[in-house]
Amino acid sequence: MPNDVIIETRNLTKVYRDFWGRQKVRALKALDLEVRRGEIFGLLGPNGSGKTTTIKLILGLLFPTSGQVLCFGRDATDVTKNERIGYLPEESYLYKFLSAEETLDFYGRLFKMSRRLRRQRTSELINLVGLQGAKKRQLREYSKGMTRRIGLAQALINDPELILLDEPTTGLDPLGIRDMKQMILDLREQGKTVVMCSHRLDDVEDVCDRIAILYDGELKELGRVDSLLKVRDVTEIHARGLSEKTQQEIRQLIQREGGELVAMGNPTMTLEQLFLDIIAESEAHPGRRVVRKEGAA
Amino acid sequence: MVLETELLPFREWLLWGPFVWLLVMGSLAVAGLFFGSLVAVIRHGPAAGLAATGRVLAAAVGDLFCMSPRRVWALAWLAVKDSLRRRVVVVFIVFLLLLLFAGWFLDPSSDHPLRLYISFVLTATSYLVLLLMLFLSALSLPNDLKNKTLHTVVTKPVRPSEIVLGRMLGFVVLGTTLLALMSAISYVFVVRGLAHSHEVVQASLAAVDPRQDADQGAVPLRGESTRVNGHRHDVRIDRKGQGLLEMTQDHYHRVARRQDGEKTVYEVGQPEGMLVARVPVYGKLRFMDSQRHVAERGTNVGDEWAYRSYIQGGSLAAGVWSFEGVTPTAFSDNLQLEMTLGVFRTYKGDIEQGVAGVLLLRNPKTGLTVEAKVFKSREFSTDVHRLPRKITPTAAYALQPEKDPDGRIKYVRKPLGADAKAQYDLFDDLTDDGQLEVWLQCLDPEQYFGVAQPDLYLRARDASFALNFVKGYFGIWMQMVLVIGFGVMFSTFLTGPVAMLATVGMLIGGFFRGYMIELALGQTWGGGPVESLIRILTQDNVVSDLPEGIRTTVAQTVDSVLQRGLWVVAQLLPSFGDYDCASYVAYGFNVPGNWIAERGLTALGFAVALFVVGYFFLKTREVAR
Ligand SMILES: Nc1ncnc2c1ncn2[C@@H]1O[C@H](COP(=O)(O)OP(=O)(O)O)[C@@H](O)[C@H]1O
Ligand SMILES: [Mg+2]
Numbered sequence: 001m002p003n004d005v006i007i008e009t010r011n012l013t014k015v016y017r018d019f020w021g022r023q024k025v026r027a028l029k030a031l032d033l034e035v036r037r038g039e040i041f042g043l044l045g046p047n048g049s050g051k052t053t054t055i056k057l058i059l060g061l062l063f064p065t066s067g068q069v070l071c072f073g074r075d076a077t078d079v080t081k082n083e084r085i086g087y088l089p090e091e092s093y094l095y096k097f098l099s100a101e102e103t104l105d106f107y108g109r110l111f112k113m114s115r116r117l118r119r120q121r122t123s124e125l126i127n128l129v130g131l132q133g134a135k136k137r138q139l140r141e142y143s144k145g146m147t148r149r150i151g152l153a154q155a156l157i158n159d160p161e162l163i164l165l166d167e168p169t170t171g172l173d174p175l176g177i178r179d180m181k182q183m184i185l186d187l188r189e190q191g192k193t194v195v196m197c198s199h200r201l202d203d204v205e206d207v208c209d210r211i212a213i214l215y216d217g218e219l220k221e222l223g224r225v226d227s228l229l230k231v232r233d234v235t236e237i238h239a240r241g242l243s244e245k246t247q248q249e250i251r252q253l254i255q256r257e258g259g260e261l262v263a264m265g266n267p268t269m270t271l272e273q274l275f276l277d278i279i280a281e282s283e284a285h286p287g288r289r290v291v292r293k294e295g296a297a
Numbered sequence: 298m299v300l301e302t303e304l305l306p307f308r309e310w311l312l313w314g315p316f317v318w319l320l321v322m323g324s325l326a327v328a329g330l331f332f333g334s335l336v337a338v339i340r341h342g343p344a345a346g347l348a349a350t351g352r353v354l355a356a357a358v359g360d361l362f363c364m365s366p367r368r369v370w371a372l373a374w375l376a377v378k379d380s381l382r383r384r385v386v387v388v389f390i391v392f393l394l395l396l397l398f399a400g401w402f403l404d405p406s407s408d409h410p411l412r413l414y415i416s417f418v419l420t421a422t423s424y425l426v427l428l429l430m431l432f433l434s435a436l437s438l439p440n441d442l443k444n445k446t447l448h449t450v451v452t453k454p455v456r457p458s459e460i461v462l463g464r465m466l467g468f469v470v471l472g473t474t475l476l477a478l479m480s481a482i483s484y485v486f487v488v489r490g491l492a493h494s495h496e497v498v499q500a501s502l503a504a505v506d507p508r509q510d511a512d513q514g515a516v517p518l519r520g521e522s523t524r525v526n527g528h529r530h531d532v533r534i535d536r537k538g539q540g541l542l543e544m545t546q547d548h549y550h551r552v553a554r555r556q557d558g559e560k561t562v563y564e565v566g567q568p569e570g571m572l573v574a575r576v577p578v579y580g581k582l583r584f585m586d587s588q589r590h591v592a593e594r595g596t597n598v599g600d601e602w603a604y605r606s607y608i609q610g611g612s613l614a615a616g617v618w619s620f621e622g623v624t625p626t627a628f629s630d631n632l633q634l635e636m637t638l639g640v641f642r643t644y645k646g647d648i649e650q651g652v653a654g655v656l657l658l659r660n661p662k663t664g665l666t667v668e669a670k671v672f673k674s675r676e677f678s679t680d681v682h683r684l685p686r687k688i689t690p691t692a693a694y695a696l697q698p699e700k701d702p703d704g705r706i707k708y709v710r711k712p713l714g715a716d717a718k719a720q721y722d723l724f725d726d727l728t729d730d731g732q733l734e735v736w737l738q739c740l741d742p743e744q745y746f747g748v749a750q751p752d753l754y755l756r757a758r759d760a761s762f763a764l765n766f767v768k769g770y771f772g773i774w775m776q777m778v779l780v781i782g783f784g785v786m787f788s789t790f791l792t793g794p795v796a797m798l799a800t801v802g803m804l805i806g807g808f809f810r811g812y813m814i815e816l817a818l819g820q821t822w823g824g825g826p827v828e829s830l831i832r833i834l835t836q837d838n839v840v841s842d843l844p845e846g847i848r849t850t851v852a853q854t855v856d857s858v859l860q861r862g863l864w865v866v867a868q869l870l871p872s873f874g875d876y877d878c879a880s881y882v883a884y885g886f887n888v889p890g891n892w893i894a895e896r897g898l899t900a901l902g903f904a905v906a907l908f909v910v911g912y913f914f915l916k917t918r919e920v921a922r
Contacts, residue, residue, distance in 0.1 A: 021340075056921045059452050060451075060452075061448060061451065061452065061919065061920050061921035062919050062921050062922070063919055066341075075352075077352075077356070078356075079451075079454050079455060079456055080454055081454075082452055082453050082454040082455075083454045085452065087448075087449070087452040089445065089448050089449060091445075092449075093444060093445035093446045093447075093448050093449055094446065094449060095375065095378075095379070095446055097378065097379065097382045098378070106371060106374075106375060107449070107453060109367060109368065109370075109371035110368050110371055110372075110450070110453040110454065110455050111453065111454065112367075154449065158453075
């Protein structure tokens with residue numbers, strides 16, 4: 001169903017230029033992505049690989065050098081799409097002279113929300129992110145972790161269908177990270193679509209349904225997390241209740257093919273291993289890597 | 298006050314003001330479209346570039362016409378909140394301190410204390426408020442971009458137009474509040490600063506008529522007051538003990554005598570006549586020659602300053618002012634006529650004596666004309682003539698226009714016949730629908746009266762001084778709106794300090810606007826830029842024509858294009874000084890309604906244009922760069 005594609009990028013390229021139009025950085029090279037309704041999509045990559053750039057292009061904060069982004073089927077520069085979007089920036093860029101309550105009320109006023117609804121959402125969200133004790137304090141007094149929380153609350157003020165989170169867990173303590181991950185999973189439970197980017201593997205591994213691995217502005221891997229982690233050229237077989245004869249046949253088969261049976265089945269590797277492999281390979285062979293077709297695994 | 302450029306009546310202004318605005322906006326739109334698509338084509342190639350331009354234009358329609366007041370207001374609130382954090386209060390405290398110490402600078406013994414006080418408070422307020430607004434408006438958006446706080450705003454369903462308008466509105470609201478507070482405090486400061494009273498020096502009182510005895514009481518007295526604020530008044534007291542401390546330093550006091558037991562007490566009131574807003578009603582001036590033919594101008598006596606035109610004495614030559622709005626409600630039951638005449642003598646005569654003239658009042662509808670007053674003109678001073686409502690004229694007749702055989706219009710004197718009366722009512726007989734003509738003739742042969750349109754005016758009932766004071770602040774308010782408009786507009790695409798410089802540059806450029814318009818209209822010697830350049834290179838003088846030929850034709854064609862461009866550029870500059878009406882208030886003249894309306898609409902025109910331009914800059918920039 002085409003309706004289920006929330007974000008679509010086609011051949012999306014971004015070149016940062018300086019004031020005189022000279023090329024500085026090719027931050028994103030011909031990216032093709034689709035994000036579907038109800039999934040948690042992870043953009044994974046080391047620092048400077050183009051994750052934030054991708055998110056900003058989706059939001060229309062940057063204009064593509066070439067290619068196209070469609071969000072809810074509309075052009076990224078169309079502001080009306082923002083009615084259904086929530087965005088948590090890399091660092092929470094909020095007005096430091098407002099208190100948490102004022103912040104949420106202000107952002108609420110940018111949507112079609114009545115005063116009552118704003119009040120209600122504000123107190124709900126403050127409870128959700130656990131800032132009840134600090135809701136009257138100016139954000140300038142907040143710690144990094146608290147700023148992240150109010151940033152998330154701000155992103156959720158309009159009860160968005162699509163939430164874009166840029167490095168949601170940075171700056172949080174382990175407990176905070178656990179809460180954040182749980183909140184993201186809860187959002188999926190509520191039927192929302194989440195796009196998050198991170199350079200932390202464990203974040204992505206724990207919550208994402210599908211991931212794209214970016215390296216130096218190029219898409220290196222794309223697929224379901226579980227299938228990406230399958231090592232395809234190794235088969236692992238653990239079996240029970242096979243007759244001696246069958247086992248013999250399998251062994252013979254393997255022997256005839258010149259193999260040695262260790263165990264049967266597909267082992268999984270860690271995401272870290274995959275990530276490091278990709279980086280090593282990209283450094284050895286720069287350029288586009290053939291991304292395996294999804295489901296081909 | 299000499300008014301060399303007259304203020305157009307509002308209705309006439311409405312004919313061309315909006316037209317100029319549309320023309321300038323149109324030129325801006327064409328230029329913007331051209332350069333915008335040029336940049337887009339260079340960046341993305343022809344097809345994609347033009348498509349992008351189209352998209353921006355399509356989006357602009359929605360962005361400019363479907364703004365949400367709620368969002369604009371939320372953004373304005375944010376701008377106010379942000380500014381308050383930046384210690385706007387400090388400016389306010391500086392203002393209070395200035396007033397506190399002003400007593401040291403302001404010399405109350407000046408000849409015109411009101412002018413001093415008013416120009417002080419208005420100048421102090423305008424510098425403080427304009428400077429503050431310059432900083433706030435030019436730094437706020439760039440700051441938001443630098444701190445990336447704008448990222449969280451533009452990723453909400455907020456249109457760029459709402460951001461620009463919200464900013465402008467927020468600063469205007471803040472500035473208005475500040476100005477309102479400052480004007481209230483200034484008003485109190487001025488009124489309190491000028492308030493004073495004197496005592497009558499009883500020893501100085503003597504009977505006006507030396508034959509009468511002052512101690513008898515019940516005789517007119519004259520004397521002196523004590524010196525307060527560096528001045529004293531002459532005192533005149535009538536038989537009944539009522540009187541005046543006469544006009545000094547633009548004011549007078551009332552005084553009343555009271556008996557307190559044995560003692561005689563003179564009670565002197567607060568200054569009067571100082572906090573006024575005179576309402577001059579200006580007429581349209583035309584001339585009659587010595588045969589009462591309608592003439593273009595008066596006589597030219599060879600004065601270099603062409604401001605005044607001259608009326609020949611001892612003839613039928615006249616200057617005729619046509620007034621409108623002369624009604625009993627606007628004038629309180631009499632006609633106060635003030636005039637400043639230039640006198641040109643062909644022989645010296647008795648220089649002390651003054652030149653005789655006569656004022657006629659004529660009803661333009663019926664032609665009824667009365668000789669209302671014969672007077673001796675004093676030079677270089679304003680003569681004040683008060684004509685009562687019931688006028689008993691030295692002569693009355695009708696002046697009716699007739700066509701000469703050679704087609705010229707001549708006013709012919711006709712007897713009134715049965716319509717003649719001994720007394721005429723100013724409003725019932727001499728005005729028609731508020732229209733009245735005042736004819737000025739010079740009676741001394743060989744002498745001339747020099748007049749310009751603003752030289753003779755009627756003084757209607759005074760307007761409220763407090764309201765006029767507020768109008769003075771409205772002038773500052775309009776300047777403030779311009780500063781905010783330019784500041785915010787420039788800050789949509791420049792960094793803060795540069796935006797500030799650019800705004801200041803525009804304001805300074807505004808002072809050269811008049812000259813640029815002259816250049817653009819070809820009213821200066823030496824032709825346009827290219828022609829002037831040729832003249833400089835060939836060391837040609839500026840008055841002779843260039844030799845005819847292809848070179849000159851090309852140069853002048855290019856010039857005429859450049860001059861059109863220059864005209865548009867000149868219109869883009871705000872003539873900042875035009876919004877200053879402090880001198881009206883300080884000199885005690887009411888700021889006319891059409892001044893307010895015309896300047897107000899011009900400022901609004903600027904604000905709208907700046908908003909639209911700012912929108913396009915913000916719309917076409919990448920917020921996250
Ligand atoms: N405003 C900018 N101007 C120039 N280069 C930029 C800008 N923003 C990001 N870059 C460059 O683009 C590349 C991708 O950056 P980014 O998308 O922020 O990476 P990530 O979020 O994955 O860490 C980096 O090389 C970075 O230096
Ligand atoms: Mg990043």
